[in-house]
Amino acid sequence: MKFVLISATHGRMTTPQVLGDLQANLFGGGLCEDQASEAIRLTFHDGIGRSAALQAAGMFGGGGADGSIIQFASVELADPANAGLEDTVYALKHFADAHNVSYGDMIQFAGAVALSNCPGSPRLPFYTRRPPAVAPAPPNLIPAPTDPVERVLARMEDAGFTAEDTVALLAAHSVGTQKTIDPTISNTPFDTTPRVFDSQYYLEILLRGTGYPGRGRSPAEVKSPLKSEFRLTSDAAIARHPKTACAWQSLIGDQDRMRASFSDAMMKLANQGYRNLVDCSPVIPSSRVWDRAPAYPLGKGVADIEQSIGILST
Ligand code: HEM
Ligand SMILES: [Ca+2]
Numbered sequence: 001m002k003f004v005l006i007s008a009t010h011g012r013m014t015t016p017q018v019l020g021d022l023q024a025n026l027f028g029g030g031l032c033e034d035q036a037s038e039a040i041r042l043t044f045h046d047g048i049g050r051s052a053a054l055q056a057a058g059m060f061g062g063g064g065a066d067g068s069i070i071q072f073a074s075v076e077l078a079d080p081a082n083a084g085l086e087d088t089v090y091a092l093k094h095f096a097d098a099h100n101v102s103y104g105d106m107i108q109f110a111g112a113v114a115l116s117n118c119p120g121s122p123r124l125p126f127y128t129r130r131p132p133a134v135a136p137a138p139p140n141l142i143p144a145p146t147d148p149v150e151r152v153l154a155r156m157e158d159a160g161f162t163a164e165d166t167v168a169l170l171a172a173h174s175v176g177t178q179k180t181i182d183p184t185i186s187n188t189p190f191d192t193t194p195r196v197f198d199s200q201y202y203l204e205i206l207l208r209g210t211g212y213p214g215r216g217r218s219p220a221e222v223k224s225p226l227k228s229e230f231r232l233t234s235d236a237a238i239a240r241h242p243k244t245a246c247a248w249q250s251l252i253g254d255q256d257r258m259r260a261s262f263s264d265a266m267m268k269l270a271n272q273g274y275r276n277l278v279d280c281s282p283v284i285p286s287s288r289v290w291d292r293a294p295a296y297p298l299g300k301g302v303a304d305i306e307q308s309i310g311i312l313s314t
């Protein structure tokens with residue numbers, strides 16, 4: 001990942017100035033490219049560090065979207081689940097320090113701005129004034145692509161998310177690529193439109209897998225339908241599991257609902273557990289409208305669909 005740091009200004013600045021700096025110097029002038037995808041992923045890896053079960057057992061449950069992944073980077077980046085996020089963590093630390101913004105605020109702000117660069121995305125709410133993190137997130141709170149569905153759902157529920165929320169949050173993979181599972185084919189996308197927030201991802205994952213885009217040697221990967229597409233084991237399983245298949249298929253033809261349910265779940269991810277945050281949503285830009293209906297990739301059709309429940313007919 002490349003970014004140019006020309007913003008070594010210190011002292012408190014206003015949110016529109018932070019926006020301008022991020023857009024110009026991290027997101028390439030407002031693009032939905034690599035840096036944007038990584039910033040969106042980081043909102044999850046910081047926010048998911050929160051466990052009701054640990055808290056109930058009298059232990060530290062983690063501070064959620066508290067910026068701990070930046071503040072305690074040396075601890076949290078040692079977790080293999082965070083592989084690939086190093087550059088973004090250090091870049092956002094720089095922007096947060098330069099603008100005197102808390103790390104938790106910076107991560108959620110950058111994620112909302114990054115998402116706004118992707119056509120078709122919802123305009124996320126943004127609240128500010130998260131206090132500094134007090135400790136690193138406890139280990140093993142980030143779902144792994146090799147986790148069985150029940151385990152992913154249980155972990156997500158422990159962090160406050162229903163199975164439907166989890167399905168909705170995975171819309172983020174519509175603007176994502178992999179780099180670390182098979183590094184020999186870094187930047188292979190999860191759908192055919194990785195720079196557009198659309199329901200192609202929900203449709204394409206139901207196509208029968210036919211081969212691997214690269215070496216195909218990781219248990220985190222299963223066969224995908226296209227040579228140019230990467231399929232995570234957990235994504236494929238969640239799309240087909242009885243607890244989540246209906247919610248999954250319901251998002252394919254309804255991009256308005258996909259946007260709304262993603263936005264609601266992201267609000268939980270970003271704000272859960274905080275009181276007294278200040279609504280700063282108007283500063284988040286709107287994305288370019290994208291309403292093209294999802295379509296089968298060339299050479300694929302309904303006969304290639306694998307589904308565990310039969311509601312998909314087109
Ligand atoms: C629930 C279980 C989830 C699992 C197991 C999972 C796993 C992964 C994995 C293995 C990658 C590839 C990383 C790499 O090799 O570079 C990835 C990428 C990504 N994930 Fe997830 N993820 C999950 C949920 C989420 C959620 C909830 C979000 C956001 C709200 C998210 C956002 C992203 C994005 C944007 C990327 C692409 C990053 C890039 O292009 O650099 N993921 N995810
Ligand atoms: Ca955290």
Ligand SMILES: [Ca+2]
Nearest residue numbers: 174193196198
């Ligand atoms: Ca897409």
